[in-house]
Amino acid sequence: xxxxxxxxxxxxxxxxxxxxxxxxxxxxxxxxxxxxxxxxxxxxxxxxxxxxxxxxxxxxxxxxxxxxxxxxxxxxxxxxxxxxxxxxxxxxxxxxxxxxxxxxxxxxxxxxxxxxxxxxxxxxxxxxxxxxxxxxxxxxxxxxxxxxxxxxxxxxxxxxxxxxxxxxxxxxxxxxxxxxxxxxxxxxxxxxxxxxxxxxxxxxxxxxxxxxxxxxxxxxxxxxxxxxxxxxxxxxxxxxxxxxxxxxxxxxxxxxxxxxxxxxxxxxxxxxxxxxxxxxxxxxxxxxxxxxxxxxxxxxxxxxxxxxxxxxxxxxxxxxxxxxxxxxxxxxxxxxxxxxxxxxxxxxxxxxxxxxxxxxxxxxxxxxxxxxxxxxxxxxxxxxxxxxxxxxx
Amino acid sequence: xxxxxxxxxxxxxxxxxxxxxxxxxxxxxxxxxxxxxxxxxxxxxxxxxxxxxxxxxxxxxxxxxxxxxxxxxxxxxxxxxxxxxxxxxxxxxxxxxxxxxxxxxxxxxxxxxxx
Numbered sequence: 001x002x003x004x005x006x007x008x009x010x011x012x013x014x015x016x017x018x019x020x021x022x023x024x025x026x027x028x029x030x031x032x033x034x035x036x037x038x039x040x041x042x043x044x045x046x047x048x049x050x051x052x053x054x055x056x057x058x059x060x061x062x063x064x065x066x067x068x069x070x071x072x073x074x075x076x077x078x079x080x081x082x083x084x085x086x087x088x089x090x091x092x093x094x095x096x097x098x099x100x101x102x103x104x105x106x107x108x109x110x111x112x113x114x115x116x117x118x119x120x121x122x123x124x125x126x127x128x129x130x131x132x133x134x135x136x137x138x139x140x141x142x143x144x145x146x147x148x149x150x151x152x153x154x155x156x157x158x159x160x161x162x163x164x165x166x167x168x169x170x171x172x173x174x175x176x177x178x179x180x181x182x183x184x185x186x187x188x189x190x191x192x193x194x195x196x197x198x199x200x201x202x203x204x205x206x207x208x209x210x211x212x213x214x215x216x217x218x219x220x221x222x223x224x225x226x227x228x229x230x231x232x233x234x235x236x237x238x239x240x241x242x243x244x245x246x247x248x249x250x251x252x253x254x255x256x257x258x259x260x261x262x263x264x265x266x267x268x269x270x271x272x273x274x275x276x277x278x279x280x281x282x283x284x285x286x287x288x289x290x291x292x293x294x295x296x297x298x299x300x301x302x303x304x305x306x307x308x309x310x311x312x313x314x315x316x317x318x319x320x321x322x323x324x325x326x327x328x329x330x331x332x333x334x335x336x337x338x339x340x341x342x343x344x345x346x347x348x349x350x351x352x353x354x355x356x357x358x359x360x361x362x363x364x365x366x367x368x369x370x371x372x373x374x375x376x377x378x379x380x381x382x383x384x385x386x387x388x389x390x391x392x393x
Numbered sequence: 394x395x396x397x398x399x400x401x402x403x404x405x406x407x408x409x410x411x412x413x414x415x416x417x418x419x420x421x422x423x424x425x426x427x428x429x430x431x432x433x434x435x436x437x438x439x440x441x442x443x444x445x446x447x448x449x450x451x452x453x454x455x456x457x458x459x460x461x462x463x464x465x466x467x468x469x470x471x472x473x474x475x476x477x478x479x480x481x482x483x484x485x486x487x488x489x490x491x492x493x494x495x496x497x498x499x500x501x502x503x504x505x506x507x508x
Contacts, residue, residue, distance in 0.1 A: 111480075113480055113484075159503050159505065160480045160501070160503045161394045161478075161479045161480050161503065162479065162480045162481075163478075163479040163480065163481050167481070171481065
């Protein structure tokens, strides 16, 4: 029973909240009302049974709570002779089907007039239904800080009148990029080991793909996340990082790889060739045995031209090293201005090691280690150093 | 919804001085276009921040200093009022202000009723 309730809540929170915001035009009022409705459901449903249409129940209950609240506030205002005109206080019963306004909600949450951290927090809170405390823990900040971040963001949406709508066509591409960037950021946070965030990002990606079925980049992002996440179990062994080549492939989630490839096919069929689609194609190649390094190098080349990112170029160097030898890879790596990037040094170290240039390899591993905080990655570099016969100092 | 639109010149005046006559005419025309945009109430043209005087009162004593409250480069260079439906509409108008594309910027401040 509890599991079912949780599933319903999880699935319905974003939709109920989005519809309420669209209806009430106020994030705080909507959130409060939704919370009350969900609390009532948690109290009643286990006793009286789950209603036949849980969404309608939640929506109607929440709306009634909000309407009561507006009436109370208005009565109070009248008493104080401060009559505030409000729209939509008198509402008929919700008999028509509820419009799904989650897209409006996510475009509002990811509006570029909000700071990126606020976009992330707001998206997880409103669409994902995570509690402030859960978001705070996932991003390793105190709950108070996260609560303030959310309050500030909601206040700005209201004060600056950030619109609650899907952007018009001439803005859509640019704004969609911002939305995808937020989902990607959440996924990346989760990729470092905080699984719940990776799952959350995939969940958001699925919702977006359902809401925007004709946008190739949406499917590309979802495909990329599914493919990367499919190797999650194999990326760590006893808390230690395992490189792709050394991973136990039986621990890859083959169902998820298939789902990721299906999303990728959909993106390609829609003519997608954007950065998320390319990254998904790259992730798909990585899941193949043996890996087609030449094709991989070509895809990294295309992605690099699109994004101008030296990190992508670093990855191309790794692929080139596999097809043309470590020397060729190293030539690319040494042209990159990424001196503070730990993976530049770990890549150089690896290529130098393969070339038998042990002293230089050791120096590069040390440099990478200095730039690495993460425990598992740091221990990996230390193992490499020990293998090269080096003391750690 | 009313927005106060603050124009910061930043490097814009220097950059515009380097432009061809044709381009400078375009800048002037663009400012005029902003002033004629529906919903815009133009502000008075502001003189250079170098001619500003800043006033403070400390324990009843009036203190005046030469120059703007913030640094010369950070000083407000102009303003107008915009009546618009929402922030996206205000952003579109802001992006048309020449200062924004020549190294300056436009700050959009929603107006607020405090009393």
